[in-house]
Amino acid sequence: MGKKKLYAHHIDSSWCKGCGICVAFCPKQVLELDKNQKAIAARPEDCICCRQCELRCPDLAIEVICSKTEVSNE
Amino acid sequence: MAVKDYIRERFFPHMWCAGCGHGIILNALLHSVDDLGLNKKDMVMVSGIGCSARISGYVDFHSMHTLHGRALAFATGIKMSKPDLNVIVPMGDGDALAIGGNHFIHAARRNIEMTAIVMNNRIYGMTGGQFSPLSGYGAMGTTAPYGNIDHDFDVVDLAVAAGATFVARTTTYHVHELSDLIQQAITHKGFSVLEVLSQCPTHFGRRNKAGDAVDMLKMYKKRTVRIGSDKKKADPDLIERGVFVKKDFPEYCREYDQLILKARKKK
Ligand SMILES: Cc1ncc(C[n+]2csc(CCOP(=O)(O)OP(=O)(O)O)c2C)c(N)n1
Ligand code: SF4
Ligand code: SF4
Ligand code: SF4
Ligand SMILES: [Mg+2]
Numbered sequence: 118m119g120k121k122k123l124y125a126h127h128i129d130s131s132w133c134k135g136c137g138i139c140v141a142f143c144p145k146q147v148l149e150l151d152k153n154q155k156a157i158a159a160r161p162e163d164c165i166c167c168r169q170c171e172l173r174c175p176d177l178a179i180e181v182i183c184s185k186t187e188v189s190n191e
Numbered sequence: 192m193a194v195k196d197y198i199r200e201r202f203f204p205h206m207w208c209a210g211c212g213h214g215i216i217l218n219a220l221l222h223s224v225d226d227l228g229l230n231k232k233d234m235v236m237v238s239g240i241g242c243s244a245r246i247s248g249y250v251d252f253h254s255m256h257t258l259h260g261r262a263l264a265f266a267t268g269i270k271m272s273k274p275d276l277n278v279i280v281p282m283g284d285g286d287a288l289a290i291g292g293n294h295f296i297h298a299a300r301r302n303i304e305m306t307a308i309v310m311n312n313r314i315y316g317m318t319g320g321q322f323s324p325l326s327g328y329g330a331m332g333t334t335a336p337y338g339n340i341d342h343d344f345d346v347v348d349l350a351v352a353a354g355a356t357f358v359a360r361t362t363t364y365h366v367h368e369l370s371d372l373i374q375q376a377i378t379h380k381g382f383s384v385l386e387v388l389s390q391c392p393t394h395f396g397r398r399n400k401a402g403d404a405v406d407m408l409k410m411y412k413k414r415t416v417r418i419g420s421d422k423k424k425a426d427p428d429l430i431e432r433g434v435f436v437k438k439d440f441p442e443y444c445r446e447y448d449q450l451i452l453k454a455r456k457k458k
Contacts, residue, residue, distance in 0.1 A: 131204065132203055132204045134204070134208075134209035134210070135209060136209040136210030136403075136404050136405070137210075137403070137404070137405055138210060138215075138404055138405055138408065141405040141408075141409075142405075142408070169366065171218075172215075172218060172219065172222065172366040172367070172370070173215060173218075173363075173364075173366050173408075174214070174215075174218060175207065175209075175210060175211055175212065175213070175214025175215045175217075175218065175404075176203075176204060176205065176207075176209075176214055177194070177195070177198070177203070177214070177217070177218055177221075180194075
C-alpha cells in the first residue's frame with residue numbers, strides 16, 4: 118500500500134505555546150510536549166501525513182512537509 | 192504560496208492565549224485563501240474590537256481594525272467603492288451580535304457580497320469574561336456569577352431570517368470542514384455568514400468548568416453533528432454543522448451598478 122512520505126515536521130518552538138492540541142488529536146501519537154512544554158515529533162516514523170496537527174495548531178507553529186503523492190514503501 | 196506568505200510574521204507569536212480557538216480560525220482562513228489561490232492584494236480584512244478582531248493585524252492583506260460592532264459598516268463602504276475586492280469580516284460574538292447586531296441583520300438583508308465569520312466563544316474574551324448574547328441560559332460569566340438567565344440567539348436562524356444567502360456553521364475541532372466552509376463562503380456571490388464555535392479556555396472554559404482547550408475541542412466533537420443526522424432526533428440539544436442556506440439572489444453592488452445605469456439613461 119502506498120502512502121504519502123513524510124520529509125519533516127517543522128515546529129517553530131518560539132511560536133508554540135504548549136496548548137497540547139496537536140498532541141491530543143494526532144491519530145498516530147506522533148507528537149509530545151517536551152519538558153519546556155513545546156511540541157516535538159517524538160515518533161516521526163509513525164506519521165501518516167494527515168496534517169491535522171498543522172491545521173489545528175492555533176499558533177501556526179507546525180508545518181508537515183510530505184510528498185504530494187502517495188509513494189510505495191520499500 | 193505558503194501559508195506564511197499571507198501573514199505579518201513580525202507580529203508573531205500572536206497575542207492570543209495558549210489554545211485559543213481564534214488562532215485555529217486564522218490558520219484555517221490562511222489555508223483556505225492559499226487553496227483558492229487568491230492574491231493577497233485582492234483581499235481586505237475588516238474587523239471591530241475584541242480578541243477575535245485582532246485577527247486583522249496578523250494577515251498580510253489590506254486590513255482595517257475599526258470600531259466595536261461596526262466592522263460590517265466599514266466593510267460595506269469598502270465593498271461599494273471597490274467591488275472587485277474580496278472582503279472578509281471576522282467578528283466576535285459580542286462584536287457581531289451585541290453591539291453590532293443591527294449592522295449584522297442589515298448587511299444580511301442587503302445581500303452585499305462579503306464573508307462574515309462569527310468567531311463564537313460565547314463570551315467577551317477581551318474584557319475579561321462578561322456574558323454575550325451567545326452565552327446561553329445557565330452559562331457563567333463575570334456579569335453572571337450565578338448563571339446567565341438570558342437565552343442566546345441562534346446565529347444560523349438569525350442570519351437566515353435576516354436574508355443572508357449563504358449560512359453555515361462548524362467548529363474549531365472540525366478543521367477540514369472549517370477550511371471547506373470558509374472557501375465556500377468566500378466564493379459565494381452574496382452575503383455569507385459562517386459561525387465557528389471557538390474555544391476561549393481562559394474565560395469561558397475556566398468559568399464554566401469546561402476544562403482546557405483540548406477538553407473544549409473534544410466537547411465540540413461530541414456535541415455537534417452534521418445537518419440531518421439521526422442522532423439529533425434522539426438528542427435535540429446537539430448542535431448541527433454544515434451549510435444551512437446557499438441560494439442565488441440579487442447582490443447589492445451589482446444592483447447599485449444597474450441603478451446608476453438607469454439614472455444616467457433618464458438624464
Ligand atoms: C463602543 C465600545 N464598547 C465597549 C467596548 C469594550 N469591549 C471591547 S471588546 C468587547 C467585547 C469582546 O467580545 P467579543 O466580541 O465576543 O470578542 P472576543 O474578545 O470574545 O473574541 C467589549 C465590550 C469597546 N471597545 N467599545
Ligand atoms: S498545537 Fe501548536 S501551540 Fe499547541 S502544543 Fe502543538 S505546536 Fe504548540
Ligand atoms: S500529520 Fe497527522 S499523523 Fe502526522 S504528526 Fe500531524 S497529526 Fe500526527
Ligand atoms: S481571552 Fe479567550 S478569546 Fe481572548 S485570547 Fe484568551 S482564550 Fe482567546
Ligand atoms: Mg467572544
